[in-house]
Amino acid sequence: MMSVNARDAAALLERSEALYQAGQLSEAISCLEQAAEIGLPEAKLALARTHRRSIHPNASTERAMTLLLTAAESTPLLWSEIAELHFDLYRDLPTCIDYLKRAREAGSRLAAKQLAVLTAGQDEHLALFLAGAIPEPAQELCSAPLVRTWHQIIPDQICRYLIEKSASMMRPSLVVHPGSGQLVKDPVRTSRNWSVGFDGRDVVVNMVLSLLAACCDRPLSHGERLSVLQYSPGEEYKSHYDYLNLDKIGTEAAAAGQRTDTAILYLNDDFSGGQTEFRRLGLNISPTVGSVLHFRNIDQAGAPDPLTLHAGLPVLDGTKWAATLWIREHPYRYPH
Numbered sequence: 001m002m003s004v005n006a007r008d009a010a011a012l013l014e015r016s017e018a019l020y021q022a023g024q025l026s027e028a029i030s031c032l033e034q035a036a037e038i039g040l041p042e043a044k045l046a047l048a049r050t051h052r053r054s055i056h057p058n059a060s061t062e063r064a065m066t067l068l069l070t071a072a073e074s075t076p077l078l079w080s081e082i083a084e085l086h087f088d089l090y091r092d093l094p095t096c097i098d099y100l101k102r103a104r105e106a107g108s109r110l111a112a113k114q115l116a117v118l119t120a121g122q123d124e125h126l127a128l129f130l131a132g133a134i135p136e137p138a139q140e141l142c143s144a145p146l147v148r149t150w151h152q153i154i155p156d157q158i159c160r161y162l163i164e165k166s167a168s169m170m171r172p173s174l175v176v177h178p179g180s181g182q183l184v185k186d187p188v189r190t191s192r193n194w195s196v197g198f199d200g201r202d203v204v205v206n207m208v209l210s211l212l213a214a215c216c217d218r219p220l221s222h223g224e225r226l227s228v229l230q231y232s233p234g235e236e237y238k239s240h241y242d243y244l245n246l247d248k249i250g251t252e253a254a255a256a257g258q259r260t261d262t263a264i265l266y267l268n269d270d271f272s273g274g275q276t277e278f279r280r281l282g283l284n285i286s287p288t289v290g291s292v293l294h295f296r297n298i299d300q301a302g303a304p305d306p307l308t309l310h311a312g313l314p315v316l317d318g319t320k321w322a323a324t325l326w327i328r329e330h331p332y333r334y335p336h
């Protein structure tokens with residue numbers, strides 16, 4: 001039988017959900033705080049997520065971690081989420097692997113899949129990736145704007161993992177309309193993509209994000225969501241700029257400032273066509289699995305650089321998979 005405290009906590013959790021739906025955020029969070037204080041694991045989890053996703057007015061990832069650790073005592077599947085957050089906070093892979101093992105023991109298939117790729121054999125390629133090292137030098141294709149590539153720095157099994165994880169999540173791609181600032185479907189971009197929010201994050205995704213941000217020489221906290229891209233034959237992303245019209249995208253979205261950098265990770269190369277083309281720079285990059293392309297979208301003075309006009313050319317045969325990270329000028333919180 002439920003104790004009086006547990007009943008109170010369950011009622012508070014239910015009330016918090018209703019308040020959240022009604023848009024009364026601070027009241028909803030206050031109910032969650034009380035339910036978590038009583039000790040309800042579900043309330044601790046929900047509260048941890050408000051911290052992690054910056055919904056909580058005093059959002060703190062450390063607080064999220066404390067809440068998750070205590071909730072995991074009764075919900076061992078949470079070790080998977082703890083591992084993901086632990087990597088984000090501390091970049092400490094051995095502890096993440098221990099946490100993933102606990103999640104696997106509790107029956108988490110996601111944890112088992114991550115462990116399979118992170119502990120598969122010990123080739124040099126994987127060892128470098130696990131160490132978070134970016135092999136230098138990059139191949140500089142242009143100095144202004146800066147365009148450079150790294151050849152095969154993400155191991156094949158990590159690329160395959162990302163493709164498999166994303167396959168059922170793909171949706172038709174949208175673009176930010178330069179006039180209205182709204183996300184719209186547009187013939188300029190005919191691919192499919194998955195924008196990976198917190199629900200899709202895991203240790204492997206976080207490791208990839210961390211490496212891509214390092215390729216841009218920028219902090220990951222300034223990164224938008226990872227976007228996994230899929231192009232079938234005939235699909236393309238016609239010539240465009242990655243920088244934004246900040247006057248049009250709304251105050252919250254503009255708070256992080258300009259998209260200064262783009263990193264593209266090529267996840268496969270068993271297709272034809274699909275090169276990334278910079279028409280004004282005379283550059284045409286053929287994807288190779290595990291390679292990363294980085295370019296800076298702003299010039300030395302910090303202004304959008306029209307020379308960065310680029311396209312993902314139509315795929316002729318097979319399916320192209322890639323993943324893009326756009327990095328902003330300031331820390332990016334919306335909508336993560």
Ligand SMILES: O=C(O)CCC(=O)C(=O)O
Nearest residue numbers: 237275276311312322324
């Ligand atoms: O798929 C490509 O090669 C280009 C993708 C791209 O232009 C972008 O994500 O901004």
